[in-house]
Amino acid sequence: MAIVKNVSRAVSQLLQSSGCGCGISTVPVRCIGVSPRQVASDASFHSVSFSESDHPRVLITGGLGQLGVGLAKLLRKRFGKNNVILSDIRKPADNIFYSGPFIYADILDYKNLREIVVNNRITWLFHYSALLSAVGEANVPLARAVNITGLHNVLDIAAEHNLRLFVPSTIGAFGPTSPRDPTPDLCIQRPRTIYGVSKVHAELMGEYYHYRYGLDFRCLRYPGVISADSQPGGGTTDYAVQIFHDAIKTGKFQCNLKPDTRLPMMYIDDCLKATLEVMEAPAEALSMRTYNISAMSFTPEELVQEVQKHVPELQVTFNVDEVRQAIADSWPMNFDDRNARRDWGWKHDYDLPELVATMFSFLG
Ligand SMILES: NC(=O)c1ccc[n+]([C@@H]2O[C@H](COP(=O)([O-])OP(=O)(O)OC[C@H]3O[C@@H](n4cnc5c(N)ncnc54)[C@H](O)[C@@H]3O)[C@@H](O)[C@H]2O)c1
Numbered sequence: 001m002a003i004v005k006n007v008s009r010a011v012s013q014l015l016q017s018s019g020c021g022c023g024i025s026t027v028p029v030r031c032i033g034v035s036p037r038q039v040a041s042d043a044s045f046h047s048v049s050f051s052e053s054d055h056p057r058v059l060i061t062g063g064l065g066q067l068g069v070g071l072a073k074l075l076r077k078r079f080g081k082n083n084v085i086l087s088d089i090r091k092p093a094d095n096i097f098y099s100g101p102f103i104y105a106d107i108l109d110y111k112n113l114r115e116i117v118v119n120n121r122i123t124w125l126f127h128y129s130a131l132l133s134a135v136g137e138a139n140v141p142l143a144r145a146v147n148i149t150g151l152h153n154v155l156d157i158a159a160e161h162n163l164r165l166f167v168p169s170t171i172g173a174f175g176p177t178s179p180r181d182p183t184p185d186l187c188i189q190r191p192r193t194i195y196g197v198s199k200v201h202a203e204l205m206g207e208y209y210h211y212r213y214g215l216d217f218r219c220l221r222y223p224g225v226i227s228a229d230s231q232p233g234g235g236t237t238d239y240a241v242q243i244f245h246d247a248i249k250t251g252k253f254q255c256n257l258k259p260d261t262r263l264p265m266m267y268i269d270d271c272l273k274a275t276l277e278v279m280e281a282p283a284e285a286l287s288m289r290t291y292n293i294s295a296m297s298f299t300p301e302e303l304v305q306e307v308q309k310h311v312p313e314l315q316v317t318f319n320v321d322e323v324r325q326a327i328a329d330s331w332p333m334n335f336d337d338r339n340a341r342r343d344w345g346w347k348h349d350y351d352l353p354e355l356v357a358t359m360f361s362f363l364g
């Protein structure tokens with residue numbers, strides 16, 4: 001009976017505690033271990049287990065997708081090649097395999113993931129594994145497993161081993177009842193895709209673990225990301241990458257969204273820069289744990305006009321994919337990222353003309 005009273009007193013203190021959550025590591029409920037995997041009671045609140053002068057030891061999950069290889073490159077430049085381990089369940093191409101440490105890691109295999117974290121003394125984890133919006137709708141059970149069960153494994157391991165954890169969220173975490181122009185950080189979030197639902201779940205679970213167990217959880221809501229040297233993994237914004245390849249290869253592009261569908265977008269370098277910056281930001285600068293980030297917002301029509309400045313002969317037709325269109329129509333048109341700009345100095349480098357010029361100079 002006494003234990004029950006202590007627990008409920010601790011829980012109510014915890015729920016009443018504001019923003020920073022300092023001192024939560026002493027809350028006795030953590031020792032009792034409500035977490036199925038017994039989060040360690042001595043986990044320090046700001047979970048940096050390396051000294052400030054040391055480099056973090058980094059693991060990237062789902063690293064062979066559109067964003068992971070670029071992130072590994074950026075982090076290796078900053079922290080040293082051998083301090084950044086790229087992982088996935090797919091086989092890496094030769095150039096990736098020989099560019100730095102690569103390891104097999106299935107995020108659904110809790111023990112394997114924990115072993116990797118322990119054996120490699122990981123201190124920072126970037127959790128990129130996911131099924132994106134369009135492929136998620138095509139395979140809901142798999143999306144649920146990877147995006148939700150996988151996240152649970154990652155959260156528990158991160159809390160248990162005192163990791164700083166980055167989980168990307170997305171414009172897809174909003175839905176038709178959210179304000180769309182612009183979409184602020186805090187508003188109604190009722191997405192209608194399994195991808196969006198799993199990302200809202202990730203935001204909430206990460207923040208819950210932060211306040212409850214002191215997990216150093218950091219999250220950015222990415223816009224649609226555009227890159228030249230990596231292919232997107234089955235999202236609604238993929239058209240904005242495909243157009244460049246088709247313009248160069250065939251001079252013909254078939255767009256699967258309506259010409260006036262406005263969505264927030266970002267060049268990959270800005271996206272990865274923001275990711276590193278928020279991970280390096282001092283904890284006291286972060287008034288929130290989940291931030292919108294924004295750079296530009298355009299429609300297929302506007303993108304085509306800009307692309308045609310470089311490839312005037314490009315022929316464009318529209319063949320709307322109903323699933324993707326319905327998703328896009330429920331997403332933000334413009335993203336309000338004032339909090340990121342104020343708290344940790346976020347600033348994008350690429351607008352639409354700069355992005356298009358960069359893509360063409362990269363793709364030749
Ligand atoms: N690319 C974008 O436009 C964008 C926008 C917003 C948010 N994000 C988020 O950023 C992250 C990275 O996105 P991306 O575009 O590189 O995704 P992607 O689809 O290109 O890559 C995801 C990777 O996850 C891997 N994966 C799938 N199941 C796995 C499992 N069981 N264990 C380990 N890995 C597994 C896949 O093999 C794949 O390489 C995702 O979480 C995504 O939601 C991306």
Ligand SMILES: C[C@@H](O)[C@H](N)C(=O)O
Pocket residue numbers: 132133134169170171172195222223224225234235236237238
């Ligand atoms: C926006 C983002 O999360 C992804 N590119 C998708 O379209 O699903």
